Amino acid sequence: MTGNLEDGERGGAAGPFLEVACDESGSDGENLTGGNTDVFAHAGVSLPVAAAAAAVREIRDRIRSPAEEYKANHLLREKHRAVLGWLLAPDGPVHGRARVHLMEKSFFVVDRTVGLLLDDPAAAVTLFRAGSRTFGEEGWRAFLETANRLLRVRHDGDPVDAFYGTVDVLRRNRPRTDAAQVLDRLAGTRARAVSYRAEFLAGPPLIPVLDPLLPAIVRTAALWSGDGRPVRLVHDRQNMLTPDRIAWIEEAARRAGVGLAGLRLVVAREDARVQVADFLAGIARKIASDELNGRGDPALTALLRPYVDPASVWGDARSGALLAAPVAGRW
Known part of the structure; x- marks a missing residue:
């Protein structure tokens, strides 16, 4: 992706950089x-x-809501479908100038849990794809919730006992299945989980394992710096984006070979x-949530598809309607 030189500023010897504005949707912190x-x-x-600014004015002129601040839900109302189509259309104001990285939260929990405990x-992909089918909706929900509690910084009760108790019940109920074989391996990792939780006694970690925002920002920088030109991100203010975490983002990008020239909050x-990013x-x-839950709108999904990062994080082939090829991603 490239932008006009007016989009950025001169970056010294490195030449011009591209400025990209960012925002997120669906953030619940570590409660995935x-x-x-x-x-x-x-x-x-x-x-x-x-x-x-012209695009925002056009949206306001077309929708004519008295709301002081417009949000995506204005565009998603059926009566404003034509406005949404205009925004995303190939001849619309953002086509070729916007990308979005998507993450299926439940798979992210499984991937982070299996990554921490089994590497x-x-x-993780095997367990996620077979989990609901093997253990039933109630059992699979119990696994996801106890895994989420195990990894998040804040928790109630003893998350280690709750997680391994759930693992033991599920693997005994459906032995010799592919999913249960993964749980058999997880059952032997209690010491690693105890060690992970013990680290919190010294204070909460700078980078929570389950918060998707920080790695998503690094991925966004990578998407836009692929042509060799450094990118500077302009991001909506977030409590999560402290100076120390911004420094972590910049260092993580550097280690990944991403040309991130800085991150500015507005x-x-x-x-x-x-x-517009919002x-x-x-x-x-x-649109992605509707697609993943079997209630997708083919026309809207087709409009969104050119914007979706192919490295978006999904656990199964339901992503096929959104991506050129279904993938299971991992940060």
Whole structure:
């Protein structure tokens, strides 16, 4: 992806950099199984300020809501479907200038849990794809919730006992299945889980294992710096984005070979580019959630598809309607 030189500024000897405005939708912090959404979306938009402001004005003129601040839900209403189509269409204001990284939260929990305890990405995919079918909706929900409690910084009760108690019950109920074989391996990892929880006694970690925002920002930077030009991100203010965590993002990008020239925080309502990114993130999250839950709208899914990062994080082939090829991703 490339942008006009007016989008960025001169970056010294490195030449011009591209400025990309970002926002997210679906963030529930570390509560990935008990929150209000099942998909997390992080969008990046490379538009000149004037072009973004014109797009926002056009949306307001077409929708004519008295709301002071417009959000994605305005565009997602059936009566404004034509406005949504205009925004995402191939000849619309953001086509070729916007991308969105999507993450299926339940798979992210499984991947992070299996990654921490077994360091085996393939086992995470096997467990996720077979979990609900093997253990039933209630049993699988119990696994996801106790895994979420085990990894999150804040918790109630003893998350280690709750997790391994659930693992033992499920694997005994459905022995010799592919999913139970993964749980058999997890059953032997209690010492590693205890060690993980003990680390919290010294204070909460700088980078929570389960919060998707920080790695999503690194991935967004990677998406836009692929042409060799450094990228600077302009992001909506978030409590999560402390100076120390911004430094971690910049270092993680450097280690990954991503040309991130910096991250600047702004108030969304004061930057039209971030408002457009907010629209795209919210729209993408809703369309992706509908698709994953079997209630997708083929026309809207087709409109969204060109914007979706092919490295979005899914656990099974339900992503096929959103991506060119179904993949199981991992950060």
